[in-house]
Amino acid sequence: MPMQHVGATAVYTPRRLLSEALAARASRWITARVRGVQELGDQVGVYKLRVQQDSPLAGQTLKQARLWQDGVNIIGMWSGGQFIDLPPASTRITAGCVMVSIGSHEALAELGELARPLSRSGPFLICGYGRVGRMVAGMLREANEKVLVVSDKDVEGVDIVGNVLDSEVLELMAARKPGAIILSIGDDTQTLFLATVVRDYLPDVPLIARVNQAHSVDRLHRLGVDFALSVDNVAGELLASRLLGEEYVEVEPELRVTRLHVHGLGGQHPRQADLLERFGCRIVAVARGGEVLVGFGNDFLIQEDDEIFLYGSPNSIEDYMKVYPQNPPAH
16 A cells, blocks of 8 residues: 555554444344454454334333343333433333434344344445445445346446435435445435434335444434434544553444453442443443343453453543553554
8 A cells, every 4th residue: 555655554444444333233244254343352242223103112111122231231222312321221212213323243233133124125226426435335236136227327337316305306316126225425414314314214124324524423313313423423432442552432423332351340240330420331241251241230241351341432542541441452
């Protein structure tokens, strides 16, 4: 790469990782290949899942759903246009809400089936054919998925030429009965407007979007987008992992889940450590051996060889790490 010729020791391309994450979110055949975007190591993942109208979860409280028994912890929820941080067990799961969940990859896959029992038999329809759109299309095709591309540019690889906002184009999109729609426009304002139109026109089709700025992700969730990821998120997580040895997933602009080794908490219960009162953060999962633990009974004790997953603001996690420092990153 040119950057390496001028002295860079490592070169990273967030847009490539962003493309992988979007493609993985669409196709189950790609998910296992993606690391470092929405996953925290080999065992634990953080996912946002929209609950559909015909989901068996709709109408239940978190306590009634008993998701922790299946290895999933709900750490946040978008409901009625508002974000509920660490929702209590009495919180009702409503159709259309977005649950932010942490757990093992297997448990999250099962939760996804419960939250969205929709047919995925149709093609993946990509709106926008810039650099990210082309990479997403290429990855899906490599996975033998059927892909249709909509763009206002009549170039090779485009199946429907026209403005996505035109009613005729929307009718053509609906006629293809897509299994999911991926918005890859490159302009956040246009993406937000397009998401509104597409969601109104095709309310039951899973909607996936990329944006440039992290603050646009929240707005897309309010508009009914099932999954949104920003270049800002990917770049920040990538650089933190490489330069600081810190592995985290951004949940909201001021909330993240960070993967840490246990230093000084061994023999304590997660609540006994008073992390919420002292630092403003909380342990939401523990990886032990081959297990991911999210339900902490009264007799649960942290072990020194565990990995903990700490949830809170960047400042609160930084304050925690000052008291419980991690090993420096390897170079």
